[in-house]
Amino acid sequence: MEKAKISAIQLFILMVLFELGSALLVPLAIDAKQDAWLAILFGMVGSLALFLVYHKLYTYYPTLLPTEYMRKILGKVIGTVLAFIYILYFMYDASRVLRDFGEMLLTFAYPDTPLFIANALLMLIIIYTVRKGIEVIARSGELLFIFMYVLAIAGFILILTSGLIEIKNLQPILEEGLLSPLKVALSETLYFPFTEAVVFTMILPYLNDSRKAKVTMLCATGLSGINLAITMLINVSVLGVNLTERSEFPLLSTIESIQVANFLERLEVFFMVGMIVGIFIKITVLFYASTIGTANLFKINSPSRLSYPLGIIVLLLSITIASNVQEHLHEGLHIVKTVLHIPLFIIIPLILLLVAFLKNRNQQRGKSV
Template identity: 50%
Template sequence: MEKAKMSAYQLFTLIILFEIGTVAFFPIALDAKQDAWLATLIAMAGGFCLFFIYYGLYRYYPDLPLTEYVQRVLGSVLGKILAFCYVLYFVYTAADRLRAFGELLVTVAYPATPLFIINTLFILVVVYMVYKGIEVVSRTSEVLFVGMCLLLLSGFLLMIISGNIHIENVKPVLEKGLSPVSNTAFTETLYFPFGQMILFAMIFPYVKEREKVKRTGLWAMGMSGFLVALIAAIDISVLGVDLTSHAQYPLLASIQSIEVAGFLERLDIYFILFVMIGSFLKLSIYIYAAVMGASHLFQVEQPSSLAYPMGIVVLLGSMAIASNYTEYVQEWEVVVAPYIDRSFQVIIPVLLLIIAFFKNRKKAI
């Protein structure tokens, strides 16, 4: 591991920015229609269960990241294969998020700029921070967290002042019962964004206040879940269910509807800043986890030397992941969410925890 430490507060800011970082790319839980906010809260409860699985593994191996303790749990050969699969998963997801970010900027702000140029400029900044190490990433999150809070608070106040929020759009609650809401929560929203907390299995060992990891993680997940549910509720209350379902970026459409005193309008910059801050931190953590995992596997003495090569792999992957935006979204909905995310976020960690439990019980005996 890198010889670095972070505080519990820095972990708190990292988790929140990571969780809400890319919710603007995809409408959250819209299969539940006007109950999307409720489906998000139910998924958050499931996310707490996943967090306890990841935290349970951390308790057994507090000094090791995920890619190292899988080798303790499964043995050298199987453990290295699974660790390599997790590195590939982190790289793939980072490329996926970079592609989403680039497509968004091309669509919203820079239609004449090639996607490759936008992705290249963004990944250069991300990789530079990863090269500097987890302490720089965590300190940066403290600063960006303040900026994100100001954005969210001022944007919410402007939304209220403009009079665009119509509570009747989120009614009736549970019109078709609890079944479609819970189905949406546990088949979609649980994995994005809450299941992505598996990434912090690579980060927990760096927290110097170990006794605060559980409390900090639960508070951060609770707050981020509340914010995601609030964003979903605002989108639906402003746009209505139908328009929210058909909008490519519902949060952007909601922000564009703000008009105060006849002159304060077209606040697209709020949306762009929100996306840039969240994507920057999220990509940084994914690439950092991939770099550290690869350095463990291949016994690289200076993990930072892998930062730029890993950035190139992510950049090329973001361009090759799909030929267009429609294909990208379909691939995510049909392949990534139901199979890849479910395996790496739920099935494998549960099996690892069961095996770790029996192994450590034998040692105790």
Template identity: 55%
Template sequence: MEKAKISGFQLFVLIVLFEMGSALLLSPGSEAKQDAWIAILFGLAGGIIVFFIYYRLHMYYPDLPLTSYLQKIIGKWFGKLIGFLYIVYFIYIASRVLRDFGELLTTTIYNSTPLFVINTLMVVTIIYGIHKGFEVLARVCEIYFGIVYLTAIVGMFLITFSGLIHLGNLTPILEDGLKPVIKTFFKTTLTFPFGEMVVFTMLLPFLNDKKKAKIVCLGGMILAGINITITTIVNISVLGVGLFHRSTFPLLTTIGKIQIADFLERLDVLFMLYLIIGGFFKIAIYYYAAVAGAADIFHFKNQRKLVFPIGMIVLFCSITVASNFAEFITEGTGVVQDFLSWPFQIIIPSILLIIAFFRNRKKKTSPA
């Protein structure tokens, strides 16, 4: 692996922007309608429990990424096979997130620009960032973290002063009981975005102070979860349940309604930058995990040689993964959630932890 070291705060901001990334764009939990925010809080709680699986594995193998300790837990060849499947999974999800933000731009401000051009520009930028190294990516994330939060605060003030928020849209709470919320929790909010923390099993070895791993990761998840919950509450309050559920990009629709003193309006283009920053880091982290994992499994001494070819695969998959956006969304809410998210985020790590426990029961684990 690359000999990179990042601070606890750098890991914290990477987690926050990663978790918020496409979650702010797509607003998970909309199936629960006005109770979507409750489903997100359930997802956060479940995601924290799942994270402890990843963290316990990290305690057993604090200096190894997922693709390396897979081989120690279940054997060299089978471990490499599962590791390769994780690399494919990271590439596929990176391509899906790239498609999300490509569709955002082509359906809003770049109507006449081909999706391929938009996605290519994003991938080329990420290739440059990853080629510079993970430490550089983490330092850039520190800078943009402040910009993102400043933009969010300004946006919240503008929405409030525009008089758009109607808290009555959040009622009746639990109109149909807990069943829709729990169903949404298991189907969506547990795995998206909180279960996606599985990608950080490739990055935790870079943390310079291992003892901070738990508090930093939990802090990042909780802050991101609170932000996503607040954003969802605002979206429902402004748009109403019907429009919130039907809207492809609810936050953008909400921001588009801002109008103050008959001259301050059409701010959706400005706040699109806020969304693109989150998307950039989410794609970059999945992309980097795929590069680092491939270099580990195939024994590349210089992982930079893999950056460009894997980038081209991500770009190609982002275009070919679906013929249109409706098909893309259907695939995301069906195939991905049912057949990819649960196995890679929950089932396989749980099995690994059980095996690792018995393999290491006589050994002293690293400090929590």
């Protein structure tokens, strides 16, 4: 670990921007149709329970990175293998979000630019930021948080004043009962974007006041969940369920619809700037976690030396993980959930907590005897 500390406010901001990240881009939970906003809220509530699991592990080992305490809990061999799997996942997830960025940029702004060039430019900035350390990442998050929310509030006001919202598009509520949004929550929104924030277990040891970790994580998830639910409410009310479902980037389509007094229009550039902010923070956090995790696992004294080789791997992976945007989205929303998200976000943390609890209880008994 580098010798650095961040505040609870900085952790809160990083988590909110991380969870908004690429989730604002896609038609999140649209399988629940006009109840997509409910599916997002259900997924958020489920993730809060899992964050309590992550936090309890942190309280057992407040000064250790997960790559360290996994070896303490499960033994050197199994713990090392498991820690390496999580590092690979963080790099893979970073490459997926980088691909989201490239596809968005090429679709709406630079259609003739090679995907590699677009991704490489952002990756260079992220590598530079990660080399500066967690304190610089956190301070960058504070500035970008204000900027992103100013854009969001302005966009919301413009959508209201342009008269685009049709409440009837949100009706009937719970047409198929609670089962539909619950099913989508358990199959999608629980994992993306909320419990992706398992990566913050790699950041928690840098928190300057460990007592504030739990409330910070829960509040950040609550705010991002409410924001995502409002976003989907707006998307569906403006575009309707069918158009939202067919759109690759529904929020961009919503912003493109804004027209105030036949003067204020073509505002998608502001949307893209806001999206780049969230995506930048999400990739940076994932890439930072993979960098310090690799350095910790292989006992490399200077994690910053790893940023260039690992950055090249993430960049190349972002180009090769899918042949087109449809394949990329299908893989992310359906395949990755079963293969990676359920084991890494739910099963393994629960096993780690159970073993850590038993070990801690036995140690307490040994001391009392």
